[in-house]
Amino acid sequence: MDTTSPLLELRNVAKQFGGIQALVGIDFDVRPGEVHALVGENGAGKSTMMKILAGVIPEYEGTMVWKGRPVRLRNPRHALDLGIAMIHQELSVMPELTVAENIFLGRQPLRAGTVDWARMFREAEAVLAELGFDHVNVREPLERYPLGVHQLSEIARALTSGAELIIMDEPTSALSPMETRHLLELTRELAATGKSVVYISHFLEEVTWVADRVTVLRDGRKIATLEARKTDKQELVRLMLGKEAAFFEESYMSGRDVEDPHAGARPVLTLERLTRPRAFSDVSFTLHAGEILGLYGLIGSGHFELGEAIYGLHRPTAGRILLEGQPVPAGPRRAIDRGVAYVPPSRRSGLFLEKPIYQNVTLPWLAQISGLVPQVPKEVRVTDEVIRRVGVRPPDPQKEVLYLSGGNQQKVAIARWLVRPPKVFVVSEPTRGMDVGAKEEVMKILHELSEAGVAVLLISSEPETVLAASERILVMAKGRIVREFVGETVTKEQLLHAASGELAEAR
Ligand SMILES: Nc1ncnc2c1ncn2[C@@H]1O[C@H](COP(=O)(O)OP(=O)(O)OP(=O)(O)O)[C@@H](O)[C@H]1O
Ligand SMILES: [Mg+2]
Known part of the structure; x- marks a missing residue:
């Protein structure tokens, strides 16, 4: 040709x-x-x-x-x-299977009619090494690893398909x-x-x-x-x-003054020496009313797991989480009732894709909105207001989430928590998959919430995201807080350095 x-x-x-x-x-x-x-x-x-x-x-x-x-x-x-091979925006991995199986899904190398495991493991290792990802054990189930590895498995699958x-x-x-x-x-x-x-x-x-x-x-x-x-x-x-x-991203490139006007404000959430093996250890900090605290770390640094723990998704083995001075009992339901809201880093895990937008939005609030009898018109009305605030397109509460574009699905995951403003809003990667305009809208929403007194914990592996919104930034590496930036000019490079420099030392 x-x-x-x-x-x-x-x-x-x-x-x-x-x-x-x-x-x-x-x-x-x-x-x-x-x-x-x-x-x-x-x-x-x-x-x-x-x-x-x-x-x-x-x-x-x-x-x-x-x-x-x-x-x-x-x-x-x-x-x-x-x-022609495609790596999908919404990942299509099977977390229960090993990393290697995910890479060779549907076309495992065979030997004498059975799967040639040794060869599959070898080839999976080789392709991950090529992607610079040699610390992954391809024999382990994919679910043991963070989202980045899921994405890499899907990439590796396309790369080895010969397309x-x-x-x-x-x-x-x-x-x-x-x-x-x-x-x-x-x-x-x-x-x-x-x-x-x-x-x-x-x-x-x-x-x-x-x-x-x-x-x-x-x-x-x-x-x-x-x-x-x-x-x-x-x-x-x-x-x-x-x-x-307007250029939301320009502001961070030149560095940005991060001040701490909330040092004297009312503490809302306090973490005391929180530890969970293989995820994070000895993490302590205080989040104040009206504050946006950025928690930055590379994928695998434990920052997302910390967000899950605050929402009660799993129980730390040591340390305490205090909400307005009181320990939070385990379990998301109790966390929600106490005023904790949470957006997970992967929208798939937080949304029911086959259900209409309104059911996704009202899910945490059914007791308040409907009582024992479902009241669909009321649910739709409540939903209509919040999805317009975050700019979901199309703003149709009856539409199944499945049919929204990726960025618009993420907006639904955030809109859910605007129904009743929380005391603590833990958001992991709130702008993942969003276009420039939508990112700006989300940042505006976080600011509005903080101005209304909500304590926001913004967890992200995108330096742009934490720099654009945070007033104080904590950096995590290998499960520990390694740096705090307050009242100084911080750049993307400094964040990266803090997050990866420690990593290098720990090896
Ligand atoms: N299966 C579907 N059924 C109905 N509408 C759909 C379906 N898939 C996509 N759409 C609609 O088609 C339009 C284009 O969506 P598409 O997913 O291609 O956007 P995109 O450019 O990939 O956006 P994003 O950056 O958010 O991923 C959107 O209005 C979306 O709601
Ligand atoms: Mg898309």
Whole structure:
């Protein structure tokens, strides 16, 4: 094949879901050896377009051309047989199985008719090492590991599938900066060996670094395809939003004064020497009314597990959690009743995808809203108000969460807790998967809550997120608090250094 003709083309592709026009008149192509990025706001149509390419959505209008020939994909298996693999935004791993099995799901190496475990383990180890992830034991169940490893398993699965076109739908949303770096470099290496990659991300710095070309979608339409070298973040955001945008991310790059105006405020949540083996040890801090405290750490540093413990999802083996001076009894129900709200880092674990938005929002509040008899109109009314506040699109309480775009699902997970403002709001990765505008909306909501006196614990592995909102920042590494930044200028680099420097020393 001549290298200038595309590996894959979409011609005049359109897709409707019920009344929603998800894609209109899309022309798109991927060249051999190219990294082609796809950007756009939440709900712009990126995942829909990729699901068409990967055979997940077989019904659509228009034509798909693979190596010069029109094809009609019947299912993902068909796509894989042709040479198209996809890493899904919503992970499709099986946590009970070993890491190696997840990587080789459905195509385990065989020997004399049975699974060749030794070879599977060896090959799984090799591919993870290539991703810079050699501390994972591929013989252990995947569920023993944090979300970043789940994401890496899915990436490794696509990489070992032998596909010529690999679609990555937000592959780095649960990865640490180091892992992200590895993946970006690996993506360039893939391209250098002639493979093609479609790369979807809301992190525009990644996009301009890794891509050859960038296509911008807005409201289901293709707005432009640009040479990555000739564009920048500013232009991409303008094309994505259709207007000049305030730059939420600019503020942190130059460093930011972090003050502690809450030192004298009323303590709401106090952790005393909290310990849970393999997760965190000897963690103590106090969170005050009206404060936004950032808790930053690399994936695996124990910060997410700490959030779970505060919400009562599991019991620490030592130490105490005090809410307004009183110990919190174990269990999320009791935590909620005492005024603790929690957003988990993975939206899948907190949402019932097949249920309508309103049931997801009112779940913690059924006793207050409905009493013993369900009162759907009231639930819908309550939901309508809070999903409009966070800008869920479409703002339809009856819509099943499954049908929302990834970023909009995350907004539902936050909206739930606006029904009755909590005393303590523990949010893990609140802006994961969100576009620039939606991130800003969420930060605004956290600020409004803190101004109303809510104590916010913002847990994240994205330096941008903690820097954008926090007034004080604690850094965790290997289960311990290793640094506190108060009343000084903090940069992304300093955070990374604090979080990873300690790691290096501990080894
Ligand atoms: N199975 C479905 N049924 C109904 N509507 C859907 C379905 N899948 C997607 N949509 C709608 O199509 C539109 C495009 O969604 P899509 O998931 O492609 O967005 P996206 O660009 O990937 O967004 P995000 O950045 O949030 O992941 C949205 O309005 C979404 O609600
Ligand atoms: Mg998507």
